[in-house]
Amino acid sequence: MSAASEAPALAPAGALAPARGHGLSQLDVLESEAIHIIREVVAEFERPVLLFSGGKDSVVVLHLASKAFWPARVPFSLLHVDTGHNFPEVLAFRDATAERLGVRLAVASVQDYIDDGRLLERADGTRNPLQTLPLLDAVAAGRHDAVFGGARRDEDKARAKERILSLRDEFGQWDPRNQRPELWNLYNGRHTVGQHVRVFPISNWTELDVWRYIEREGIELPPLYYAHDREVFARDGMWRAVTPVSLPAPDETVETRRVRYRTVGDMSCTGAVESDAASVAAVVREVTQSTLTERGATRADDRISEAAMEDRKRDGYF
Incomplete structure (x- = not known):
């Protein structure tokens, strides 16, 4: 059973050696940073949402949010853009997790956009690139001003360019030249009407960090x-x-x-x-x-x- 539904230990036993001078493991430091980011965003923004696919990174972010606000429930909803080609096992896990935690889950369907002609199937059959329009429409419909995600800098060169709080313009687009400095763990969430911010609490984690944290926390x-x-x-x-x-x-x-x-x-x-x-x-x-x-x-x-x-x-x- 996931530790997300249990009260967090005051001093969890880290799997790594303590950081010098702090008595905290590397995982403790990463967890503390992520929880700080999640709490700051919830305090600063009006309608945050978490992109939740049931994949390991979004599961870890949801677990961190559960710890951040325990014993209260997670104070924001979940959103998934379903391509129609997702693994059935993952969709079942997604739904069971949302129900267990009592968190509202909204699903935007790529298939609906194909059926009514707003999107066309690609020649290669891949639907991942077709997620953009349903995602932006769902963000606009939900009036979400902050969108949490589980992206990490080690995954891809483009993701390595992202700040932890990444501004999107009125059209949902990202300009890599328009990135704000984030010195001393200070995050700039300023935005105008129509803009929103993408938030990456585990941006500084690696794949290995994620798996060691899953092991330590007993995350399903x-x-x-x-x-x-x-x-x-x-x-x-x-x-x-x-x-x-x-x-x-x-x-x-x-x-x-x-x-x-x-x-x-x-x-x-x-x-x-x-x-x-x-x-x-x-x-x-x-x-x-x-x-x-x-x-x-x-x-x-x-x-x-x-x-x-x-x-x-x-x-x-x-």
Whole structure:
């Protein structure tokens, strides 16, 4: 059971060595920073929302929010942009988590936009780039002035450019040249009507930090993150699952492999990695030895071009 529903320990036993002079582990420092950011944003903004897909990073941010406001409930709602190609196991986990914590969950559907003609299917079948318009519409409809997300700087070059509080203009767009300084943990949330701010509480975390924190806190995740047997086929150097939206070509051989997912995005563009890591501790050991980020290793949509992520962010993608 996730520790999010329990009162936090006053002095949790960190998995890492204490930071010199402070008596805090690296994880304690990262947790404290993230909780400070979440509390500051809730105090400063009127209608924050958390983008929550059921993936590990958004689960960790929700857990941090639960600790930040315990014993009260999380004081903001959740939003998910459902591509229609998400893993069913992850959607089930998403819904169960929102219900368990008593947090309102709103879902914006890419399929609805395709059905009424506001969006068109891409030739490559990938829907991740189609999330931008439903996301911006949902932010506007909810009058959200701050949008929490689980993005981290180590994931991608474009995300490394982000500040922790990142301003979006009236069209939801991001200008990497218009970034505010964030000295001494002071965050500038000023914005005008129509603008909003994207907030990244775990921006300074690494994938390894996330997994060590999951291990320390006993955080529950969708089972896809752990090794399991699955029918897959090789494409572009990745193992792609056989699903209704990701089918092998005639020359691609289906095999049963023991795999796990490092990230759980759209089924049509997310690859698995071969792994025997069936527990959190085993995943921590595996990530410690990895030389590739999870997006670099498993996300085909980020390989469209060198600047694929940055181009999408400029348009309003998270």
